[in-house]
Each structure stands twice: as C-alpha cells, then as structure tokens.
Amino acid sequence: MSLKHALLVTCAVVATTAVVRSQPNTPSPLAPAPLFGSAAVPARPADAAAVPVGSPAQDGKLDLSALYYFASQNDLGRVAAEIKLLRVKNPDWQPPDDLFGTASGVDEQPLWDLFAKHDYVALHAKMAELKQGTPSWQPSSNLTGKLALAEANDALVKTSDAKQWPAVIEVATANKMLLTCANVDALWRTGEALARTGDEPRAVEAYRYVLSSCDSPKERLATAQKASVVLPTTSALDSLLQMERRLPDGRGEFEEIRLDRFRRNIGAAIESASAPTPVAAELDAITASAKTPAGHADAELLGWYAYAHRDYPTAQRWFRTALETGTSQKAAEGLVLALRDNNQNDEARAAAVQFAGIDPINRKLMVDVVAAGLTDPAAHAPTPEQMTAFTQAVQDVKSQDGAEALRWYADNRHDAAGAKVWSAKWLSWKGEEIEQVKSAEGAEALGWQLYQNGDATGAEAWFQKSANWAPSESAAVGLVVTARRLRHEGDYASRIAAYRTIYPRVAELAKSMGTQTAPKRVAQIIKVVRAKSVTRPNSDGWDRSADEIVKTFSAGSYDEAVAMMDKRRLNHKEPGGLSAVRGWAQYHQGDWAAAEKTFAGLDEKEFSDKKREALRLIQMGYTNPRYR
C-alpha cells in the first residue's frame, strides 16, 4: 500500500469517527432546542451524510427555518452550508435572493441604529416611511429576521416576567429560534413556563438541552439551579444533575446544587415534624461539608436539626463549630437556646452575654435569658459584669420584661429606690409602645392598671387616649370613674351625659352613684368591662407574634414573614389583619396566584376596600402593560 493510500485510509477512519461523534442524540449548540418539534438545523456541513437535514417537511415543502435563522444572524458561513445541503437534497431548489437584502439604494444604517437602541416602535415607523419613499424597497431579511427575533424575545421576557405561562409557551412555540445556547435565558423562561403549567417532561427537555449543548459553565450551573427550584419531582432533577461535567479540581459541577437540595430537605425537617426525615446519605454529605473550613453554615444547619430533635448536646457542638470560623447571629442564638433548653442556665446566660453584641436579635435573647434567671429563685446570681451588660441592654432596647425583672430583683433585695426606678421605666416604655401603635386596648388596660394602683390621673390620660383611638365601653367607664375619683365634677357630669345613652354600663354607673351599694356596684362593673377588654384582642387572634411578623414584613423580608406566618398558623388562628399582611407578602414575593387566593379569602365586610384594591392590583399585574 502506498503512503498516499495509507493516508487516505487513515483520513477515512478519522472522518467516520468524526461523523459518529457528531451524530449522537445530543443536539448541536446551533440548533434550537427541539421542545416544540424539530427545526432540523444542521450543525455543520460535515454532518450532512450522517444526519438528515434540510429535509422536506411533512407538507412536502422545504424547511427553510434554519436558512432564515442563519441569515437573520448575518451568518454567511452557515447560510452557505445550509444552501449546499438543501441543494444536495433538492437540486432544483434556488434560494430566495433577498437573504441578505438586495442593493436597493436604501441605506439601512439608520434602521440598524434604531435596532441597536431597542426602539422597535420607531424602527417600524421608519421602515414604513422608507417604504413610502421607495415603494420597491424591502427591508433586508437580515433586519426583518433579527427584528422579529428581538421582538419575540421581548414578548417572551415580558410574558414570563408577568408569569403568564401559557403566553410564554405560545411565544416560544412560534419562535423556536429563540431557544438556542446564544439565548439561554429564553430557554430558562420557557422551561419555567412549562413546569408551571404542569408540563414537566418538556420542562426537563429545556434544561436538558442546555446541559447537553451549551458550554458556558456559569449558564450550566444556573440552569441546574433553576431546574432545582422549578421542577416538582426529585427524579426529574436527578436526571439533569447526572449530566454534570467534572470540574478541574475533580468535583462535579453541580455538587453544590445537590448539597443545596439536601440542605433544603434538612431545613424542611427542622421546620416541620411532618416533613420527610432526611436520609442518612444527605446528613452524611452535609456533615462532611460542615467539617470543611467553609462549612459553618452547614454546621449551623445541623445544629438546628439536632435542636429540633431536642438533642441539645449535639446541637451545642455544631453551633460551637459554626462559631469557630466567625461570628454568626443564628449560630450564637442557637447555642444560647440549646444551653437554656438543656437547663444549663449559667452557661446559657454566659453565652447570651458573650454574643449579645452580634445583632439586636442576640441582644434581645440575652435580655430574655438573663431576665428569666433573675426571676428564678433557683438560679445563681449573675456576675456584676453580666448585670451591667444586662441593665445596659434593657435600657437600650427598652425591654419591658427586663424592667419588670429588674424591679422584681430590686424588690427582693429590699432596694425600694431601685424598684421604683424600674417600675417607672416599665411604665414609660409600655406607654411609648402603646402610643406608637395607637393601641386602644393597650391604653385601656394600662389605664385600669394605673387606676388599680391608685394613679387616677395617669389612668385618666390613658382612658382618654383609648377613647380617642377607638371608643369603647370600657374606656368610657374608665373616664367616668377616674373623673369621679379625682372629683372633677364637671368632667364627670359631661361624661355621664355623653356616654349614658351609648353604653348601658355607664347608665348603670350613673344610676348607682350616690347609693349605698355604689362602691360594690362600681367594682363589679369595672371587673366586667376589664374582662371584656382583656379578651378582646385575643378574640381576633392578634398577639405579640403577629406584631413581630408585621415588623418583619415592614422590613421587606417577605420570605421570612410568610415563613413566620406559616409557622404561627400551625398553632394560632390567623387574624384577618394578618392574612392581609400575608397577601401583600406573597404579592411582593411574586407569588401572585397565592396572593390572589389569600385576598379573596378575606372577610368581605371587614376588609372590603383593602380586598378590592389588592385584587385590582394583582389583576393589573397579570395584564400586558400594552393593554392596561
């Protein structure tokens, strides 16, 4: 065999190998994702012999979509390859002669300038104008192709931003050429739309296309991340994660995503006892990660997992591990709680003081823990340093519980002056809180407390505030009895006159005043209205945890607010006001469907205006801005 022949044979083998390698089912990165029927786009001319392309479509017509697509990309090389293929299959076929525009004497540059500025409205206007001036002129297919694709992409982005999933799929179906590696974002949006409309198999195909065809490491990782969020079933995600490539350091490119899923499962198990128990492999993987230098977040997670299982020693160990590599608000909080709940009160207090400076949350926890210790007769006394830190924090955060504990502590040590100081601080902070939220119920309760303690002047002021914010029988009775006690006869008479026709118990009070049984009767009436006022806030389920949730919501932490409400709802009835907060949190989260459901469920009478406004806003959000 001559050298030349040997070389030719070698070449033939190489060529065959090349064809076989380019032939597998993995689509070419140039071909669009075959989600909505194949577009039959050739990867390279070399594939012609192996892969049928440019073949007649079902209706007998040639499929020219690839040709037009490449022309729209100004891609002469691929246009030429496609033309060659088409002519091999159909020797008589002639390509359209306007693929790259024809010499019409019209300068398209101004049009391209508008295109570059994304000003498609002006571009259409300009084209119409040019057409009027030169009726024979046609915009180049390069321009019309790119414009159509750009407008389709805009529509895809807009509909998917508005979560109009069926519309997204419609746009993608009509513009398959959007779905290529050059525009992975369009593939993600289409994938999500398919998943959200329940078409998981095709959603998986969208992600699979990226992972098999596109090479950008960032885009691949983002694809797996998006799939892990969007796909409902684990097996579907697993099949995608198996397509991972090896990183130079030997790790799989999706390892972090896999770990994230384990973390989510463990997190769910922490949140709810009814969630599936994480399997050993998941816990092992996270344990291994927790032991790495960057594993403090995982150590923290395992700490909470142990804490949820009341395995406090283990929890303490993980939280301490997490704290070794740096301060962490949550880990510090976890450690204090795990010590406290394990009845290691002295250690809990020491840790609480140690970490109080990390975050206001830790400072608050320190106040709670130290306050509980102060009022516990069995606890050891805090050190002077702890006391100093504690009283400073109590004043900084104006902690009423802390002030109460300090008053109690002073009383116990026969420190009357100290007790008085903390008592006054408590009153002042309580008052501030009530003023801040304009709580009629709180004002009234404080009024009664002061009245009971013999401070009729203080009590009257709070009754007045309560009545101003929200008139009630209890506040009215309070105003009447304080005026009586302060011997403000004028006020007494005018209040009786104002309230007696509205509130039966004020009428009753007026009648019994001056009689023998007056003191007893007054005490009875006060008892009745106070009882009513104390139970009222509970009747609609509003409590301190609801206040916390509102604070979280107001701080813009919508995810957290919803999570808090979900947790709270397990044990408490959700008041309508809080449900409205839930609706807005969901709205801001972008979960409009859930928000719509929440608002629709609000009581028609109590929330009619708020409800209508919210539902209108949501509806508006769903509507294409063009038709608003």
Added chain:
Amino acid sequence: MRLTRRAGLQRIVVGCAMLCAPQAWASDGAAPAMVGGGPRDVETATILSNLSQNWFKGEWAAYRTKFVSADGRVIDNANGDVSHSEGQGYGLLLALSAGDAAAFDTIWRWTAGHLQKRSDALFAWKWDPRDGKAVDLNNASDGDVLIAWALAKAAKRFARQEYEAEARRVVRALAAKVVVAHGKDVLLLPGAAGFGAGDQPAGPVVNLSYWVFAAFPDLAPLAPQADWAGLRQSGLRLLDASRFGPRRLPSDWIALGGTSPAPAARFPAQFGYDGIRIPLYLAQDPGVPRETLARFAALDGPGPLAGGPAVIDTGTGAIRQPMPGSGYRMVYALARCATSGDTIPPQLLSTRDTDYYPETLRLLSISIVQERLSQCL
C-alpha cells in the same frame, strides 16, 4: 520617518502564533478541493458567490460607517485616528468589491486631495488629524500599488476613464522610483527614499508584504517599461529564500545586500503585523504555487502556537505578543481554504473586529473568498 513607520503605528511585531501540525490535506498531495465538476455544483458555486456579494455589501456598510469619514478618509482608530496611503488603498478596494461607486469616489477624492502632495504622483504615506495635513511626504510603495490597482479596476468596473488616467500616473511614478533591478532580481523598494543599497546596512531593504501579487498583471499595461512579471517572480523567489530561525519564517524587513537574504538590521527581527499580509496577497493570486502559500497556511491549526495569530521573533521562534482579532485568524483560514479547500469557520465570517487593521484584513479576505473561492463557504 519612513523607517519608523510600523513602529509609529505601534504594530511592533507581527506573525502567526499557530504552528503547523501536519494536516491530512497537506500530506496527501491532492489539489485543493474545488467545487466538483458537475453543472449543479457550478451553479451552487455561482449562487454562493452572488449570495456572499450581497452579504458583503452589509459588511462593507458597517465598515464604512465605522472607519470611513463622510469626506472619504479611512481612519486607523487604533493609531490616533491617523490615515495612511495603505488604508486609503484598502478602502478603495473594499468599496470596489462592494460595488459602492459613490464611496469609492469620495475616498479617492480625499486621497488625491490630501496625500498626493509630492512632486511625483505618489502619495505621502501618513496624514495626522492633529496636524490636519500629511506629516511625512515619503511614500509607502504598497499604498501606492493598492491605490493604483483600485483605480485601474474601478475604471473598468464603474466605466470611469479618468480613474485609469490617474492610475497610469501613479504606476509610471512607481516604475520610475521604486521598481528597481538588483542583481538578477526586480525589487519593490518600500519607499522612494531611504531603502537603497547606500541607505541601509546591507541594503537594499525590502518588505515582502508590499508585494501585492495579484495587482502586478493589472498594473503592467499602464507602465510597460517596468518588469512587472520579473517583480512578481522575484517576490516569490525571495519568499522562498527568506526562511529565518526555527520557524523558517521571513522577517517583516529583509536586507538583500549580503550573499543571501537576512533580517534587516535596523528593524525588529520578527514576522508580525506586516507579514500577516503575505498569505493574504498570495491567496489573492490564483497563479501562486500552492507550496508557497501552504507554508503560511500551515501556521493555522493545532500545535504549540494554537492560541492564535501572534508576532513571532524570527531569531528565536518565540511568540512576542498575541495578535487578537478575528481578521488575523481570517487570513490564515483563507490561506488554508485556498490550499486545502477547508471551509472557513463561520464564526470568523460573522465576528467583526473593532479595530481598523484586523477588520480591514477580514474584509479583504472575505472579498477574496467571494471573488474566487466561494467553495470556502
């Protein structure tokens, strides 16, 4: 100064970073794969050629917008927006390929009005916008050749006789000033002044990237007194004889006063931004022997220098600096296509460069493809 021209343009070193792993096509000795002989194939080739000409108009329009001022000045945006006779020549050739008679005329008017300032018909090689005038009246022979060639072809293409008269003046001046005999060779001196036997150590000094091979047959009828065929033959012979250093490449500047060609002493010994045009001009000329071009085509492809075109030190063979830009890759892809029939990678066709020089080379390569190598698509 003429001598510092390229240094002034800051294209310090030129070459190709791609070493030549032997290619299958290079070993089997077959002729370049041309479009086969059937009438269908010929028709397909015609279709592709027409198509690429249509497409080229769009590329030219983008080039014109970016690099040609409204009054016809071709702007080297990477070198302080200067203009030079070479750039004007390229602008004219590209306008011609795109069939853009209006742009051709505008560029020619600017060239004649601003650069044709010498006592002969040759062109001052450099014009600087900061001075608003030609700053060096010496000529660059390649610029003169390119302008004259463009004028000669435009006279026929656009039926403008006055262009041929202008071309004739330039070609006659070239014949008188820079086409010179040296021993058995005919040389194209790089400029009318400064490159002769007495001007340079081991002079005369030439630059082989000034040989626009395909132009010479078109220039010959305009000044038959010069030996244009000999000039062409000498260029090919000198290319063959100039193989320096481990990579056997010619340096951009070559001294011919010794017993054999050698890198010129006053210039960096490198194959760089000048030399990259050698394969371009060889590919443009269908009469160039395949082996002559194959040597440069082999620089493209896998190998220790597969990182892309680069300036190569002809003494050591080392890479001095990379030459980023798809235009440079395009030249080598063109060379490969012309020698082997390999299609040009599509991304090179569709990736525009942002600088004048590589984008010019890219469009020149494309114009060559569309005119005689449509099988490369």
